[in-house]
Amino acid sequence: MRLPSWLSQHLAALRALLVMTVLLGLAYPLALVAIGKIPGLDHKAAGSMVTVGDTTVGSSLIGQAFTDKDGNPIPKYFQSRPSAAGDGYDPTATAASNLGPESVVDTIAPDAKDSKPSLLTQVCSRSLAIGKLEGVDGSRPFCTSDGVGAVLAVWRRDGLTGPVTRVVSVNQTGTPFLATYDGVPVQPAKAGEDYVADGGIITPIRGNAPAHAAVPADAVTASGSGLDPDISPAYANLQAPRIARERGLTLDQVHALIKKYTDGRALGFMGEPAVDVLELNLALDGEN
Incomplete structure (x- = not known):
């Protein structure tokens, strides 16, 4: 059928x-x-897990924080690159901040929990904090001395031309980083105000910071995945004096360990040399 x-x-x-x-x-x-x-x-x-004895201490492929319960860096350990993945280095929430070079104006809300720092302010604040931790100059171009983006909203009489009539430091609610701009007093920002929509011309101010910052770029910016386990040799070497001091080692010993755990460019020409932070910190624990 x-x-x-x-x-x-x-x-x-x-x-x-x-x-x-x-x-x-x-x-x-x-x-x-x-x-x-x-x-x-x-x-x-299995995730390239790293174990010490019978204890799993992390993965060689995923970064992690070396901080105390309050989020402060533990001085005797090398610090990792910042992460925007979840609460930090979360493999279930791998992501970047999605903020680009034009992100220079903070969102200052009446309720502080709704405020959002721009990429520029994140870079400035991280650089300032790392400078204090490592005992170096943490200043960067276009950053204020208190660690936010040095950005003004400027109004001119004829729109884009003519004399300046009003100036606001858009990322500061306290005392502005400049007293005057083009002879006009600089005002602090007010929470909830949108100075771009109000016609202000966004004007970053370079300042007098050195062209080449002492704090490397990878120390103040998160990777695209937020899981990067490596840092640049420049950032590792910046931390070396602190590690030597905290561990009671010579600077030469620390530099030797950094060199040992530095991987070169893939195939000799792709990418940049990188230092695995977890392996380096485990090696330090084995030294003392």
Whole structure:
């Protein structure tokens, strides 16, 4: 007996569903699990976890914070690159801040919890904090001395031209970083005000900071994934004097460890040299 065409089509679709379920829902995942158990691959398949004794201390592929319960850096450890993934280095929330070079104006809300710092202010505040931690000049171009973006909203009589009529330091609610601009007193920002919509011309002020900041770029910016386990040799070397002091080691000993745990460019020409922070800190713990 020949089945109706509609029933034949449904049965064919059901058979295809069952076959694809077995192949892609069972056989394929099980095959990948089996491949992950092959000696030499099993460590990577399990997340490249790093253990000390019987204790798992982290992953060689995912960064982590070396801070106390209040979020303050632990002085005897090298510090990692900042992270925008969840609450920091969260592999289930891997992400960047999605803020670009034009993010220079903070959102200052009446309720502080709704305020959002611009990328520029994040960079400025991190650089200032790292400068204090490492005992170096944390100043950067376009940053104020109190660690926010040095940005003004400027109004001119004829729109884009003519004499300046009003100036606001858009990222500061306290005393502005400049007293006057073009002869006009600089006003502090007010919470909830949108100075761009109000016609202000956003004007970053470079200031007198050195062109080449003492604090490297990777120390003040998060990676695209937010999970980067590495820092640049420049950032590691910046931290070396503090580590030597806290650990009772010589600076040469610390520099030797940094060099040991520095990976070169992939294939000799791709990317930049990088220092694995977790492995370096574990090596330090083994020194004393």
